[in-house]
Amino acid sequence: MEGYGHYTAEVLRRMVASHPEDEFLLLYDRPWTHSFITAPNIHAVLVPPAARHPLSFKYWYDVKATRIVKKWKADVWFQPYGFCSLTSTIPQVLMIHDLAFLHHPEYISWYQRAYYRWFTPAFVRKAKQIITVSEFSKADILKHYHTPETKIQVIGGAVRNGFQPMEWEEKQTIKDGYADGREYFLFVGGIHPRKNLLNLLKAFSHFKKWQHSNMKLLVAGRKAWQYDDLLEKIKTYKYREDVVLLDYLSEEQLQRVTAAAYALIYPSWFEGFGLPILEAMQCGVPVVCSNTSSMPEVAGDAALLVDPSDPDAIAKEMLSLYRNEGIRNAFIAKGLERATQFSWDKTAAAVHESLCKAAQKG
Known part of the structure; x- marks a missing residue:
């Protein structure tokens, strides 16, 4: 799972556990794993066909899912993936993580771009409440869609408990397994142009030329969109032997690889939140990240x-962290403190409150 999926899973698990008096209807468009979330107050329903294309999105939300929700007489409908039903009369709470499709339309397919541009204004009007993950994204939504400010609530994400500092011996085991025993810089995220991995490779080249170190660069993330160009460039990249593409990692593997990193380097062009920043901080790993979109808001003065x-x-x-242990230790301490300011329990409570508010309005 990536940003949307993690947020949804963490919030649902906590809401379901904290509110046994509420019944939760979970709609899936494809078979699900029961390890995702189960509880006595959950009713899971498979609603085919799988919605993986704009036309199927429209049919799934406006026809198939709407019928099921109406049949169950739901009080409120949480829409965590940026889409909602335009035909349902049930109050809806819409989650919009960011408006990346407006800022970087070149990074998605033309038909996805057309769908987002055409229907997002209607989704914003239809929703009773809107949740987003940062003040940056809230301002962006207000700027582009002119909806009442009181309709939008900022409820940021947090970090799972498994992201924790690691003892030296365990770090060395991870480095032995993934980086030939060497220290490594880490990038976490899907491999597509918005993540700016080409400039990360250029930066790593500069670092290697200036420092002549045996440091490696680990890239942990699934191949998402337009990744062929990056893979071709790596084939002829001067330091290709020092770049490790890890592709998919389990949750536990990602936690361990993050905790053992020398630093997280996160030069993404655009993020609605940027969860890997907080994950690294909670592990006691210093962070270098972009000064754009929501990332300064999430990082504070701790990156x-x-x-x-x-x-x-x-x-x-990268070089300043490598050469100056004092700077590195200072940002480790700042990051650990910064991570404590975010809590999934608080996030889930705020989302539940928003759902109750929307249900009362409806």
């Missing part, structure tokens, strides 16, 4: 902020 368009600047901060 080294850089211009994602400047590989030189990214490399200089």
Whole structure:
């Protein structure tokens, strides 16, 4: 799972456990694993066909899912993936993580772009309440869709408990398994152009030239969109032997790889939140991240902020962490403190409150 999925799972698990008096109807468009979430107050329903294309989105939300929700006489409908039903009369709470499709339309297919551009204004009007994950995203929604400010609530994410600092011996075991025993910089996220991995590779080249270290770069994330160009460039990349593409990692593996990293380097062009920043901080791993979109808001003063368009600047901060243990330790301490300010329990409670508010309005 990535951002949307993690947020939804963490919030649902807590709401279901905290409110046994409420009944939760979970709609799936494909077979699910029972390990995702189970409880006596959950009713899971498979609603085919799988919605994986704009036309199927429309049919699934406006026809198939709407029928099921009406049949169950739901009080409120939580829509965590940025879409909602335009035909249902049941109050809906819409989750919009970000408006990346407006800022970087080049990174999604034309038909997805057309769907988002055409229907998002209608979704915003239809929703009784809107939840987003950062003040940056809230301001962005207000700017583009002119909806009442009181309709939008900022409820940020948090970090799962498994992301924790690791003892030196365990770190070395991870480094032996993934990086030939060497220290490594880490990037976490899907492999697609918005994540700015080409500039990360350029920055890593500068770092290697300046420092002549045996440091590696680990990239942990699924191949998501337009990744072929990156893979081709890595084939001829001077330091390709020091770049490790990990593709899919289990939750436990990701936690361990994060905790053993020398630093997280996160030069994404655009994020609605940027959860890997907090995950690294909670593990006691210093962070270099972009100074754009929501990332300064999430990182606060606990990360080294850089211009994602400047590989030189990214490399200089990588170098400052490598050469100056005092700077590195200071940002480790700041990051650990920053991570304590985010809590899934608080997030779930706020989402539940928003759902109750929307149900009363309806």
